[in-house]
Amino acid sequence: LVHLSVQWWAFWYPGAEPGGGGYIAQRIFSAKDERHGVLSVLWFNIAHYALRPWPWILTALAAVALHPGLAKPETGYMLVATSYMPAALRGILIAGFMAAFMSTVATQLNWGSSYLVADFYRRFLHRKASEKHYVNISRFVATPLLVLAACYISWRLVSITSGWQYVLEVGAGQAPVVAVRLRDAGLMEVEAHRDLAGIERVVSAYARSV
Numbered sequence: 001l002v003h004l005s006v007q008w009w010a011f012w013y014p015g016a017e018p019g020g021g022g023y024i025a026q027r028i029f030s031a032k033d034e035r036h037g038v039l040s041v042l043w044f045n046i047a048h049y050a051l052r053p054w055p056w057i058l059t060a061l062a063a064v065a066l067h068p069g070l071a072k073p074e075t076g077y078m079l080v081a082t083s084y085m086p087a088a089l090r091g092i093l094i095a096g097f098m099a100a101f102m103s104t105v106a107t108q109l110n111w112g113s114s115y116l117v118a119d120f121y122r123r124f125l126h127r128k129a130s131e132k133h134y135v136n137i138s139r140f141v142a143t144p145l146l147v148l149a150a151c152y153i154s155w156r157l158v159s160i161t162s163g164w165q166y167v168l169e170v171g172a173g174q175a176p177v178v179a180v181r182l183r184d185a186g187l188m189e190v191e192a193h194r195d196l197a198g199i200e201r202v203v204s205a206y207a208r209s210v
Contacts, residue, residue: 024041024044026107026110027044059076059077060077067079067080074161081093105146109146110138113142114138121137
């Protein structure tokens with residue numbers, strides 16, 4: 001009941017932020033036009049919630065039947081993949097894992113550097129520089145962010161389960177904020193236009209600097 005009525009809108013998850021956010025906005029702005037952006041978001045929701053879980057569910061059921069009593073249940077997915085998939089399909093599976101990993105890393109680095117530059121560097125350290133300057137600074141801080149994130153994750157996370165627990169804990173408790181944004185349509189519209197305008201300025205500056 002909690003998953004169906006609360007969890008889907010009350011906590012933060014990459015690409016499905018309650019009320020919208022910068023993560024999904026990056027995907028929208030990479031589309032060809034507004035129509036493609038809307039269709040991409042609609043397809044994402046269908047694929048994310050209705051299609052994507054089924055390979056995991058079926059593989060989990062197969063792992064329970066083929067490898068009962070596993071000491072570490074999270075290893076069941078890869079046991080099924082390595083034991084029963086042909087070599088060609090295993091290669092496609094690994095390629096898919098790497099593509100998803102790099103997509104997430106690239107988004108988080110872009111997102112983190114934009115926060116540091118727009119909310120800290122531009123606001124408190126260097127207010128009157130050109131847009132090209134801020135784009136270059138965001139590129140520069142992306143590497144330290146990657147190193148710090150890699151060190152922290154390798155030190156703190158001991159399993160895949162702990163990683164998901166961390167995401168759920170950090171993103172929990174957003175229901176009141178979402179309720180306020182949905183109640184006050186004017187505030188939500190102002191915030192959305194401000195977020196989109198900021199992202200559009202960054203994208204335009206980046207395009208001019210390339």
